[in-house]
Amino acid sequence: MGELVIRATVNGAPRRWTVAPGDLLLDVLRREGYWGVKNGCETGECGACAVLLDGEPVNSCLVFAAQADGRRIETVEGVAAGDRLDPVQEAFLDHGGVQCGYCTPAMILVTRALLARTPRPTEDEVREALSGVFCRCTGFKKPVEAVLAAAARLADARPAAPPAGRKPARKAAAR
Amino acid sequence: MSGASPPSPPSRRAVVGRRVRKVDGFKLVTGRTAFTDDIALPGLLVGRILASPHAHARIRDIDTRRAKALPGVHAVLTWKDVPRVPHTTAGQAWPEPSPYDTYLLDSKVRFVGDRVAAVAAETRAVAEEALRLIEVDWEVLPPVLDMEHAMDPGTAVIHDEPDATGIRDAARNLAGDIHTHIGDVEAGFRESDLILEREYRTPRQQHAMLEPHIVICWLDADNRLVIRTSTQIPFHVRRQVAMILRIPVSRIRVIKPRIGGGFGGKQEMVLEDLCAALTLASGRPVKLEYSRHEEFFMARTRHPQILRLRMGVKRDGTIVAHHMRVLAATGAYGSHCTTVQGNTGSKVLPLYRAPHLRFDCDVVYLTTPQAGAFRGYGCPQGYFAQESLVDEIAHELGMDPIAFRLKNAIRQGDVDELSAQLGEGKKGLPRTIRSCGLPECLEKGAAAIGWKEQRNGGVRRPGRLLRGVGVATTMQGSGIAGVDFAGAFLKANEDGSFNLQVGATDLGTGSDTVLAQIAAETLGVSLDKILIYSSDTDFTPFDVGAYASSTTIISGGAVKKAAEKVRDDMCCFAAQLLDAPPEDLVCRDNRVFAPGGKSVSMAEVAVHALYKEKTQVMEGASHFNTDSPPPFCATFAEVEVDTETGRVRPVHLVTAVDLGVAINPMQAEGQAEGAVAQGLGYALAEELVLDGRGRPANANFCDYKIFTAKDMPKLTTILVETEEPLGPFGAKSIAEVGINGVAPAVANAAFDATGLRFRRLPIRPDAVLAALGGRR
Structure with a gap:
């Protein structure tokens, strides 16, 4: 070969x-x-x-x-800029979204993709996005809260969120 | 002075009780190297296991010559090449109460997936090619797949080897049995106004931690064997591997890096012995891991059980007698067989203070995947049965299920004598209830689920979608009384930081954070001053490991004692600087204060000790308890039953849990919520299915359904804090108790919605439809 x-x-x-x-x-x-x-x-x-x-x-x-x-x-x-964590990473830590941490890299990446497309997702959109990443530790309540909190932080940091072009979140990792 | 200080009032605590971030969070959110596999070793070989295709067979002969001749193959092992040492893989304190019925490799296989041979080669492809070149001459034996017939006369004997020990009756495939009682249940039944007897069945559930079992072994420069493994029990692994490979403990170093979840599945030596044998045989570093497919049936499962419960009550709802009979399958080997099942009795029956209790249990071998420890450790089975039955009895009596439970539940000051009968494979210790928040759990949980408004009453109403709510009350333990113990070691650095070394194994639960919080609070320093390391058998003190909900109370107790000693040492040196008696000094805010307000920093004290007094401040401590304080839990479920599809959809799960004092409430909630997710799988979806020849039918995540973000219902978690005298800062435990009540609360909610009882888990649509059809 x-x-x-x-x-x-x-x-x-x-x-x-x-x-x-x-x-x-x-x-x-x-x-x-x-x-x-x-x-x-x-x-x-x-x-x-x-x-x-x-x-x-x-x-x-x-x-x-x-x-x-x-x-x-x-x-x-x-994702992090040197030692400076990204707001998504910060939110996962602040909201207890990390337990064993094995699925955490995937959750963080999927969250970033979601928020790039849908800056202020609904809880259902967050759950749809995270559903491709299995987690056996958290029960998903805290990861979902972390994603919503990250969205709020990022929106606050942005001058103005573009309301147009909002599409439903797509399922994250292909199943 | 250690342990004598009065508890600080919660409001004054700076670190304990706070929702702080995980101390090891940074590396996890940035993807830094943390886990077993996150290491590059030159010359690393890949190990693979030849798994038995037969449920039960003898190997007449095995020919590995072609495999050994394959270029790139460095070791091929069969039973002919390794010591034959009967042992148990259960990660339990020595002497283990599980039978010694397992061998590194054997000339007999006892389930589909059992070890036949192992190979180490330069690549996975070469290793797998080598497995295909191994020729096995099989004598296929009859499989034994049905636990209800495992002991029938004439059934094939699974453990016919002469050298196994500790098996109750190998000729009858009986791995272990338990028969114990307090009072006289038959007399109790004669006094009862209502007696109900029901049978319940629970499935073979798989842990499905996201990181499958993985081990990397190598020989270090001193020719010592290093075992880097994803385990909950590094010290037991060291002892077991030494025994199995007949090498001294001193030649083995076990490193536990970050663990990607365990749930009991890693309270077991699963791959370490074989990986170590491959390293010794090849002289090379070897990685041995399960694929996800293998993980499902070659690792461990929860014990499936058939439970028959008979309960007698007075007309006023007082429970008089309860007789629980359990038949359980341990699978091919008896790891944890009597201890898991012992818990089904000892941690379930005493929840209700009946004067007459009896527990009879047989644990049989089958030629099926091996069962072992799994979050709840026998309680999810027992509580599904018990909480379903008391719900039914309350309904028969026309009593509110919450009132019925409150009337009968164990309470503060009670002594549970059954625990004295049922210890860790032997007589145990009586359990005194020193803290109990169960009534408050029921009250707050009921309010959160909307108990009064949402109760349907077990009547089937018209319409496609039926809703109902259900409740279950449960307890667990906090460590194994008189058995579990832990050590902790602390030393001071010149910047006022402290190294905390523990043998406790954070498997994702957050125990590193909790233990660091306990140390910081005790020393009066901020959390960032505690540098925790867990665990390495060369450098950290002994700890039995992370199981039995023990880490916070037992390892945390050791940390608190060690920190108190270090605090006292620091005060002695600070006294020299402050010119005040050491016993008058107070440590807080990273400083040591004299009564007048004068203070020095911890850093100044450490520098003084190190460079002036030439003393390293360092202390170690050990801790164990002679009692196991139970956390209590009330689980409420609201479900929606679709009468057309048969699907039971959870809508809202409420967990109200008395965990003592929450050292880290955010992490404690996370434990409860994760337990609900795993419990919902147990209730509604998860079962490792075997075909008629013992082969797994659904060993993948497509066919074995676990709950994802989209499947999970609304979760409400309520921490009901009590002050437990035996726990550090009043803590008990939280990791396991939350799973116990999920399945019965869901089943009771399904009854409330439909009027139908579901006594077999998981409650799948076909069973629901069949039951609904029977009512049409």
Whole structure:
């Protein structure tokens, strides 16, 4: 099997990887040191491996690394600015949205994708967005509160939220 | 002086009782390396297990020559290559009360998924190819899949090996049994005005923690075996692996990094022994992990049970006698078999103060996946049955279910004598109730669910969607009385910070945060001054591990004692700087204060101790309790039953829980809410299904349904705080109790909506439709 050279942008930085055609994006990202991408099932069911591909949540266990060629990848490692946490991360900590933390990177990324598209989501929209990420610890009450609180914080920080173009939230990681 | 200081009034507490962030939160929200697999080791091999395709079979012969010859394969192990040491995988204090009926590898397999062989190779693909090259000559034996017939004469004997010990009656597939009583139930039934007898069935539930079991082993520069593992029990693992591999404890170091959930599934040595054996055989670092598919049936499950309850009451609602008979399946091996089932009796029956109680239980082997510890530890089964039955009795008597429970429930000052009969696999200790907020839990929970307004009354009304509400009351323990113990170690640094080293294992519950809060409060410093580390058998003191809702009360007790000693030491050095007697000094706000208001910072005291007095302030302490104070819980459910689809949809779940004092209320609520999610799965969806040959039929997240963000109903969590004398700052526990009442509250709510009783979990649409059809 021949090897492929792919180029992708990860958290804003250009990356060049040599991969095998069958390599999963999940495995390549972890191999390259993006440890925040978690393996929970490898079959696209639990969402722990979710990353943003061109801004959209995907389960990285269902994506070949080669499919990321030329695309923009965001992992949890790119969310904080150095030591400064993003409001979504702050909200998850302040509202008790983190327990074991294994699904947390995926929840944070899915939240960012949701809030980029729908800055002031309803609770139902939040639940829809989070439903692709399984969590066995929290019962989801606190993660949902964290997302709503993050939305409020981000909206307060923005000069004016654009009301137009509001679409229903799409389900986060593909099931 | 340790332990003697009077409790500080809650209002004065600076750290305990506060909704502070997790102390380990930063690394979790940023994705820093935290978990077992977040490490790159040169030369790391991948381990894989050849799983039995048969539920019951003997291996006549096994040929690994082709597998060993495959390039990239570094070790292939079968029973021929490893020591044969009977043991239990249960993570319990030595001597474990579970039978020694398990082997690292054996020439017999006892369930589909049992270990046949293991391989370590340079890649997963090579390892899996090597598994395919192993040739096994099978003698297939009859499977034993039905717990009601496991003891029938002529049934295949699952544990026919001569060297197992601690099995109650191997020839009858009886792993263990329990028979105990107080009073005389038969006399009690003769005194009763109403006797109800019902049977309940509970499923094989899977923990489904998001991080499957994973271990990485290597030999360090001193040729010691390092085991980096996602475990709740690092010290038990060290002891067990030493015994199984016949190497000294001193040659083993177990590192517990961050754990991605456990729920009891990691209160067990599941992969560590085999991974260590592969490392010793290959001389290379080896990673061994379960895939999600494997996790479902090759790890552990909750024990399925059939419970037959008989309860006698007076016309006024006084419970006179209660006889609980349990048949449980432990699966292929007896890990936790009598202790889980013992809890079904000892933590369930005494909730109601009947004078006559009897508990009879058989735990049988089956050629099915192995059961083990799981949040609630026998209580979810027992409480589903008991709380369903008392609901039915209250209905028969025309009593309000809450009033019935309040009339009979155990209360402060009571002594539960059944606990003395039923200890951890042996006689236990009587349990004295020193704090009990159950009446307040019922009162506040009822108000939150709208009990009076929402009660339908068990009458089926016209219409497609029927609503009802139900209640269940439950308790648990806080550590195992006289068994669980923990150590803690603290030392002072020159900037006024303190290293806190504990063997306690935060499995996602937030115990690192709670223990750090206890240390900070005791020392009078802010939370950021406590640097907690858990756990590493080389560097942290012993702790039995995270189970039995023990960490806050037992490990927290050790932390508090150690912190009190360090505080006293700091006061002695501060006294020199402040020119005041040490016993008059007060620690708060990162400073030490003399009576006149003069103060020095903790940092100044530490610098003085280190550089002037040449003394490292450091103290350790151990702690155990001889009683296990129960947290109490009232769970209320509102459900909607769809009479066309048969679906029972939870609408609102209220958990009102007496946990003693909440060290961190935000985290405590999170424990209760997570327990509800797992409990709803148990009530309505989750069951590992086996086919007629013992093969798992739904070992994946598509076919085994757990509740997601969209499925969860509205949750209300009410913390009812009491002051528990045996707990640090009055704390009891919260991690387990919240799961116990969910299934019965849902079942009772479904009755309230439809007039139908559901006595088998999970309550699935087909059963509901069948029951509704029978009423048409």
